[in-house]
Amino acid sequence: MTRLLMPQVRERRTPTRVGRTYHLRTFGCQMNVHDSEGIAGLLEADGMVPASDPDTADLVVFNTCCIRENADDKLYGSLGMLKRTKDKRPEMLIAVGGCLAQKDRDLIHERAPWVDVVFGTHNLQRVVSLLDYAEEWGPITEILEESEAVAVVPAKREVAHSAWVTIMVGCDNSCTFCIVPSVRGGEISRRPGDVVREVQALANDGVVEVTLLGQNVNSYGRDLELGGHKALFADLLRRVGDVNGIHRIRYTSPHPKDFREDVAVAMAETPAVCEQLHMPLQSGSDRILAAMHRGYTAERFLAKLDLARRHMPGLALSTDIIVGFPGETDADFQFTLDVVAEAKFDSAFTFIYSPRPGTAAAEMVDEFLAPEVIQDRYQRLTERQTAIGLATNQMLVGETIEVLVDGVSKTDAAMCSGRTRTNKLVHFPAATAAGSFANVRIHRAAPHFLVGELA
Numbered sequence: 001m002t003r004l005l006m007p008q009v010r011e012r013r014t015p016t017r018v019g020r021t022y023h024l025r026t027f028g029c030q031m032n033v034h035d036s037e038g039i040a041g042l043l044e045a046d047g048m049v050p051a052s053d054p055d056t057a058d059l060v061v062f063n064t065c066c067i068r069e070n071a072d073d074k075l076y077g078s079l080g081m082l083k084r085t086k087d088k089r090p091e092m093l094i095a096v097g098g099c100l101a102q103k104d105r106d107l108i109h110e111r112a113p114w115v116d117v118v119f120g121t122h123n124l125q126r127v128v129s130l131l132d133y134a135e136e137w138g139p140i141t142e143i144l145e146e147s148e149a150v151a152v153v154p155a156k157r158e159v160a161h162s163a164w165v166t167i168m169v170g171c172d173n174s175c176t177f178c179i180v181p182s183v184r185g186g187e188i189s190r191r192p193g194d195v196v197r198e199v200q201a202l203a204n205d206g207v208v209e210v211t212l213l214g215q216n217v218n219s220y221g222r223d224l225e226l227g228g229h230k231a232l233f234a235d236l237l238r239r240v241g242d243v244n245g246i247h248r249i250r251y252t253s254p255h256p257k258d259f260r261e262d263v264a265v266a267m268a269e270t271p272a273v274c275e276q277l278h279m280p281l282q283s284g285s286d287r288i289l290a291a292m293h294r295g296y297t298a299e300r301f302l303a304k305l306d307l308a309r310r311h312m313p314g315l316a317l318s319t320d321i322i323v324g325f326p327g328e329t330d331a332d333f334q335f336t337l338d339v340v341a342e343a344k345f346d347s348a349f350t351f352i353y354s355p356r357p358g359t360a361a362a363e364m365v366d367e368f369l370a371p372e373v374i375q376d377r378y379q380r381l382t383e384r385q386t387a388i389g390l391a392t393n394q395m396l397v398g399e400t401i402e403v404l405v406d407g408v409s410k411t412d413a414a415m416c417s418g419r420t421r422t423n424k425l426v427h428f429p430a431a432t433a434a435g436s437f438a439n440v441r442i443h444r445a446a447p448h449f450l451v452g453e454l455a
């Protein structure tokens with residue numbers, strides 16, 4: 001196997017794979033979903049067309065995640081299933097990219113020698129050249145240690161009215177449970193003018209909603225010096241808010257330790273910014289938060305929520321919580337339940353702690369918890385949060401809310417679904433076109449969605 005380290009040049013070329021099919025499967029977070037739009041854009045610029053069936057596609061690409069161990073297992077499971085297809089059709093190509101590829105590198109070929117191309121998080125713009133190489137010379141792994149700049153590739157968007165916009169890549173934090181900094185590298189911000197130009201181009205193309213992406217958007221611009229002062233996330237929000245045609249702006253994720261009043265004020269003063277915030281708690285115990293290196297206490301976290309809610313009335317809050325971090329006691333877990341009760345999140349993503357190679361927490365083996373203890377806590381937490389989510393949604397019954405329509409339901413052609421500004425999913429009977437706005441009167445609430453009818 002060869003490892004090439006070529007300069008990252010964007011090659012201009014005529015399409016060479018016209019009519020050949022690709023099947024692209026994405027694991028992981030919004031960053032990966034957006035990266036996959038870039039991969040699809042590059043493949044289609046080379047003439048390829050999407051295919052839903054991996055068994056008949058000329059190329060299968062997995063864009064991988066390694067945030068928790070089951071993400072690893074899923075990839076190797078899927079690769080195992082593809083081996084039979086590759087045995088039958090040796091001319092098909094298999095490519096594995098993304099975070100798990102960045103982490104596992106040569107291990108991918110060791111465990112799945114039938115893979116043709118392995119690429120990481122810093123070189124997805126080279127996917128087509130790497131496929132060319134593999135067809136000519138055989139399997140290749142190319143992993144770069146870091147990015148020089150945020151790669152901008154023409155994205156192929158699945159949804160016409162809504163788009164992801166990368167404002168920064170990487171993470172400079174060192175949360176002890178988290179593998180992201182080691183697979184995504186350090187923070188690199190895009191220049192605000194470049195972000196605004198991209199948003200303007202999207203608006204010209206019919207996009208009405210953008211979600212700004214970064215692992216820690218509150219530290220956006222720390223690495224940029226513009227005319228003697230730093231670029232700030234609050235300023236970026238205002239500039240994106242000035243783009244004509246953009247009606248909804250969201251962003252993910254802020255880090256609670258870095259969330260400050262200037263951002264809350266910019267949100268409040270920028271009409272397009274939605275009343276929605278994802279604020280990852282991780283734990284409600286100060287002892288565990290310190291062991292996680294999160295840089296805030298439960299009290300300070302709650303104070304940030306207050307700050308945000310004060311400036312943005314009607315703000316919906318979501319969060320991430322990890323259960324079973326090494327050394328978590330019943331008392332620590334009770335603190336998490338207490339914060340959840342007080343914070344009244346609209347929704348929460350709850351995760352069971354998963355040791356990740358190379359992270360500090362993975363070394364705390366002596367303090368790992370028994371799976372049944374974790375399972376019990378996990379269930380108690382999700383039950384508690386489900387009840388809170390239902391209660392917050394029930395308060396909306398009887399209200400008429402603006403919904404941005406995603407389209408007709410896959411299971412019921414008489415039903416549409418869409419999202420409120422607070423990012424709640426709403427189902428309602430209508431045949432309204434995707435991308436249009438509808439006013440929906442809510443008559444029923446469930447923990448994770450609302451049901452209503454056109455007002």
Ligand code: SAH
Pocket residue numbers: 067068177178179180214215216253254255280282320321322351352353354355356
């Ligand atoms: N940059 C984002 C987090 C990205 S990872 C942030 O700081 O908010 C998304 C979520 O996965 C994290 O918030 C965390 O709750 C969860 N997560 C990360 N590493 C994990 C691990 N080792 N085990 C379980 N959950 C984890």
Ligand code: SF4
Pocket residue numbers: 171172173174175178179180181215216255
């Ligand atoms: Fe991971 Fe922490 Fe960075 Fe988020 S802020 S990506 S949890 S290290």
Ligand code: F3S
Pocket residue numbers: 027028029030031032064065066067099100180183184
């Ligand atoms: Fe995202 Fe998974 Fe990578 S959560 S940053 S795709 S490890």
